[in-house]
Amino acid sequence: MKIKTFAVERWMDDYEDLAINNIAETCVDSMTVRALLEMTGKTEEIVKKLLDMRLTYGHIPGSPSLRQGIAGLYESLTEDNILVMNGGSAANFMIFYSLIEPGDRVISVNPTYQQLYSIPESFGAKVDILPLKAEDGFLPDLDKLAEMATPDTKMICINNPNNPTGSLMDRDMLEKIVEIARGCGAWLHCDEVYRMLVHEPGMDVPSVADLYDKGISTGSMSKAFSLAGLRVGWIAGCKDFVDKCMIRRDYTTISCGMIDDVLASIGLEYKEKILERNIAIVSNNAAILDSWVESESRISYVKPQGGTTAFIHYDYEIPSRDFCRRLVEMNGTLLVPGECFDMEYYLRIGYAFDPDVLSRGLEGISEFLRQLEQEGL
Ligand SMILES: Cc1ncc(COP(=O)(O)O)c(C=O)c1O
Numbered sequence: 001m002k003i004k005t006f007a008v009e010r011w012m013d014d015y016e017d018l019a020i021n022n023i024a025e026t027c028v029d030s031m032t033v034r035a036l037l038e039m040t041g042k043t044e045e046i047v048k049k050l051l052d053m054r055l056t057y058g059h060i061p062g063s064p065s066l067r068q069g070i071a072g073l074y075e076s077l078t079e080d081n082i083l084v085m086n087g088g089s090a091a092n093f094m095i096f097y098s099l100i101e102p103g104d105r106v107i108s109v110n111p112t113y114q115q116l117y118s119i120p121e122s123f124g125a126k127v128d129i130l131p132l133k134a135e136d137g138f139l140p141d142l143d144k145l146a147e148m149a150t151p152d153t154k155m156i157c158i159n160n161p162n163n164p165t166g167s168l169m170d171r172d173m174l175e176k177i178v179e180i181a182r183g184c185g186a187w188l189h190c191d192e193v194y195r196m197l198v199h200e201p202g203m204d205v206p207s208v209a210d211l212y213d214k215g216i217s218t219g220s221m222s223k224a225f226s227l228a229g230l231r232v233g234w235i236a237g238c239k240d241f242v243d244k245c246m247i248r249r250d251y252t253t254i255s256c257g258m259i260d261d262v263l264a265s266i267g268l269e270y271k272e273k274i275l276e277r278n279i280a281i282v283s284n285n286a287a288i289l290d291s292w293v294e295s296e297s298r299i300s301y302v303k304p305q306g307g308t309t310a311f312i313h314y315d316y317e318i319p320s321r322d323f324c325r326r327l328v329e330m331n332g333t334l335l336v337p338g339e340c341f342d343m344e345y346y347l348r349i350g351y352a353f354d355p356d357v358l359s360r361g362l363e364g365i366s367e368f369l370r371q372l373e374q375e376g377l
Contacts (some may be wrong), residue, residue, distance in 0.1 A: 003122035006114055007340035008348075015325070019245040020332025021361035026163060026308050028197065028278040030354040036263060039270045044108070050259060058258035061246060062234070066261050069217045069268030070234050073196070073219065075210040083242045083249065084256050087094040088220035088233035089115060094252070095189055095216055095235060096120050098245045099155060100227040107148050109140055110158040111311065111341035112163055112256065113191055116157040125154070134313065137302050138165035142176050149184040156181050159191040162199070163347035164341055165311040166304020171204050189216045193233070194307035196224040196275050197352075199283055205306070209236045214239065223308060225267045225274050232256060278352075282308060285351045285358050292362040296369065308352035311338070313345060316369070317377045320344055326368065333364030 012024060037043040061067065062084025070084070071077045085091040092115045102124025108117040111128045121127045130145055132138040140158070149156065158177065161168045169177070174190075182187040190208040190276055195217075198205055208215030216237040222228035233353065235245055267274060286303075289310060293301055298315040314323070320337035324347065328334050338346025 001122055004066070004114075004118045006118065008114060008336055011324075011336055011340055015328050015334055018328050018332060019334035021357050021364050022334045023349050023351065023353070023358055023361035024334045024336045025350040025353050027223055027228050027350075028281055028308055029354060030228055031274075033263070036227070036266060036270075037145060039273055040266060046262075050262065053258060053262075055258060057255045057260060060255045062256060063261050063265065066232075066265045066268070067234075069265050069271075070236070071266035072217065072268065073271075074207055074217070074236060077209060077236055080239050081209070081236055081242055083235045083245050084261070085233045085235060085249070086253060086256055087222060087228075087231045088191065088218050090253070091218040091220070091233045091235045092116065092189075093119055093189060094249060095218065096123055096243050097252075098241070098248050099187060100125050104154040105150070106155045106157065107145070107153055107186075108224075109159065109162075109344075111138075111162075111343055112157075112159040114340075115192060116159060116189075120155070120157075120209050132162070132165065132167065134302055136163060138311070139169060139173065140177070142180065145177065146180050146183075149180050149186060150186050153184050153186040155187040155189055157189045157191070158208075161194040161304075161306030163194065163307060164309045164336070164346075166307045166309055168198060168203075168205065168305035168307075169300065171206050172205060174208060174211060178208065178215065180224070181212060181214065185214075187214045187216060188212055192217045193220040193223050195219065196271075197278065197282055197284060197308060198306045199279075200305065201279070207236065213238050215240075221264050221267055223270070224278060226278060227264065227267050228294050230257075230260040230264050230267075232260050281355075284354050285353075285355055286310075288355060288358055289349065289351045289362070292366075294371045296366065298369070309348050309350050311341075311343075312347045312349055314347060314369075315345075316372045318372060320346060323347065323368075327365065330368055330371070331364040333361045333368070335361075335365070
């Protein structure tokens with residue numbers, strides 16, 4: 001089996017050590033264990049419970065309290081619709097591993113998280129890309145999708161909110177995509193790891209798992225809940241499909257970590273507090289980013305509506321990989337080149353970490369742009 005290199009992950013691994021201002025990250029400012037436990041007011045009690053915990057394999061599909069906490073993020077699901085995985089990345093992998101066979105046809109948007117097209121391709125699927133364009137606000141062209149969705153389409157893959165663009169599909173658009181998927185009998189897989197991070201308060205963004213019997217959602221504690229170190233994510237979908245994944249997961253995972261399970265359950269119990277913290281960070285930092293974009297005449301973007309990243313267009317004659325490499329070497333500011341998403345003259349910025357790091361990083365980019373101008377680029 002051949003698989004393409006995961007471009008973003010390789011880039012981060014190669015350059016993260018050089019970063020002083022890391023604005024390539026996609027999590028919302030990660031929390032410490034202490035901060036998580038202090039939120040509960042019961043730190044001592046929980047630490048005691050952890051110290052006395054016997055480290056068996058635990059509940060194989062994930063503990064009932066964790067799966068109930070996850071089901072609570074959906075409108076119509078119960079714990080039977082949830083399978084806990086080692087992060088959203090393992091959840092995405094398991095979906096393709098469970099459904100995709102050589103010769104299947106898959107439609108995936110791009111730009112997006114590379115798993116959504118490179119993994120099905122590695123399993124022998126023919127993957128057709130639906131390009132997301134800046135002129136459409138990086139939202140899918142539904143007429144084009146309807147044209148592409150033929151009866152032999154096995155799965156349609158979308159990502160909401162989108163990494164890297166921060167575009168957000170609302171209920172109306174998701175319902176239209178569900179109708180297209182239903183029309184051709186395809187599974188609809190939506191990577192929803194950024195789902196709770198919506199900039200407009202109160203905006204209604206349902207999960208595809210609540211809209212369609214063949215809708216599959218993947219979620220994670222990493223992004224909206226700032227707990228990436230737990231490596232807890234999940235698959236949510238109809239029970240038959242979740243059972244099918246479980247059969248394969250016995251071979252790859254057995255169960256997820258018991259300590260991770262306890263801490264993730266706490267995170268979900270206190271989800272309102274964490275989300276309030278995180279939406280404030282994201283909105284505040286998005287405003288910092290927005291005024292910087294305004295101040296740079298050769299930089300433009302489609303303003304992100306959700307998630308933690310924005311996809312910035314630059315009008316300088318330099319390939320994105322060279323841009324990002326020279327930038328990090330010059331002043332330690334780390335971005336992700338658009339090349340990692342097959343889109344040149346773009347940069348992905350993660351703006352949801354520390355606002356001071358963000359401000360210094362933006363200054364670092366400006367310093368580099370002045371250098372490019374001196375070089376006549
Ligand atoms: C869209 C998307 N899906 C899945 C993941 C995987 O996240 P994790 O495995 O930490 O849950 C990421 C990480 O950046 C992501 O951006």
